[in-house]
Amino acid sequence: MPVFTYKVQNNDGAVLTGESSVDSRERLIELINKNGYKAIEIVEKNFITDISQIGIFKKKVKLEDLAQFCRQYSIMLEAGISIAGGLEVLKDQTSNPTLRECLSEIYKNIQKGLSLSSVMRFFPEIFPNILLSMVEAGEASGQLDRVFVRLAEHFEKEHKQRQKIVGAMTYPVIVLVIAIIVVAVMVVNVIPTFGNALSGMDVELPKLTQIMLKISDVCSTYWYMFLFGIIALVIGVKAIAQTKKGKMFLDSQILKIPMVSGVIKTMMTARLSRTLATLISSGVLLIEAMEITQRVLGNSVLIEKMNKSIDSIKQGRGLTQTIAEMQYFPKLVISMIKTGEESGNLDFTLEKAAAFYEEQLDVQIQKLTTFIEPLIMVVLGVVVAFIIVSVLYPMMSVYQNMGSY
Helix, strand or coil: CCEEEEEEECCCCCEEEEEEECCCHHHHHHHHHHCCCEEEEEEECCCCCCHHHCCCCCCCCCHHHHHHHHHHHHHHHHCCCCHHHHHHHHHHHCCCHHHHHHHHHHHHHHHCCCCHHHHHCCCCCCCCHHHHHHHHHHHHHCCHHHHHHHHHHHHHHHHHHHHHHHHHHHHHHHHHHHHHHHHHHHHHHHHHHHHHHHHCCCCCCCHHHHHHHHHHHHHHHCHHHHHHHHHHHHHHHHHHHHCHHHHHHHHHHHCCCCCHHHHHHHHHHHHHHHHHHHHHHCCCCHHHHHHHHHHHHCCHHHHHHHHHHHHHHHCCCCHHHHHHHCCCCCHHHHHHHHHHHHHCCHHHHHHHHHHHHHHHHHHHHHHHHHHHHHHHHHHHHHHHHHHHHHHHHHHHHHHHHHHHC
16 A cells, blocks of 8 residues: 655645555545545655565554553543643654654644544545544543543454464464375376386286376476466465455355355454444534544445445435345344344443343354364375375285285
């Protein structure tokens, strides 16, 4: 993503500077105009002269970093420290260099009289939409400290959920990688050795052995083509995912994978409930909360369904009816949303729904990994058995024939 340095002027005539990572120059101009500033100069940073801005050299700001920042900032605000005073402390204490640099820029602009939310919007690559909207709502309501408490809780729970998913899938992935390496070594090194031994015995090999030797020969000779094919496949899938139709197709197929689709459905339900609860409790309007939530879901099929729901809400329909018409989320969460709307405690019921489905997600992930691990071992056992039988069977036949003489 390109990085731009900018120089803007506010309504009082003060000139402000900074930098932002956005999709294009047009997108940055849109952000500048949205915040009521006038663009004076926008320059894209040079790839060669500023190598520190290249993605692989610049440390990313993770959920854990955002959670820590929000938690520390909320404590300072609750203690009565000013917005600028809190940033002055955190910009020196934050361990992530990218976030530290960002907070320094925000602090400089806050000192010039700008609002926190308006300055943060110039760093969309660091601060997600949920944070930006909630900070803006917190400024309007005068409850910025409580908003950062909710944000800290939101990011902490999101981080823990991701850690659980990664932790649960780590062992199966390791087993799968080891299995692939074992099979590759047998096909490329072990089988050719037995093949040479069998060819010197001048015997007719069974069809199974001939097929295995042919597979081994092809893999040993054209291994680089297989490697190239895998790389080309990965690049191709990524290229397809960059297009709207391609991403829609891939996302729709992901939602159809047996067992995995159930886990994704629970994950999306928990994410929808948690995000809406956090936003609504902070005073963000329902339509804006829905628009932010659809981006958090990350699946283009669900985003399209959410767009239709947002249009329905704009026409005056209730949240319960529009979510039900998506025909994706469970009936339980729809019933809880209905109860929340009728009682006027929508944020509370959504929070309860999020907690329930997060627990369900933990159970489903555990079941999935319990199923995947033995499945990998069974497949590995079948492949290894096939290789051993195809190689040892003709050798046993030869030894039996030699014993009969």
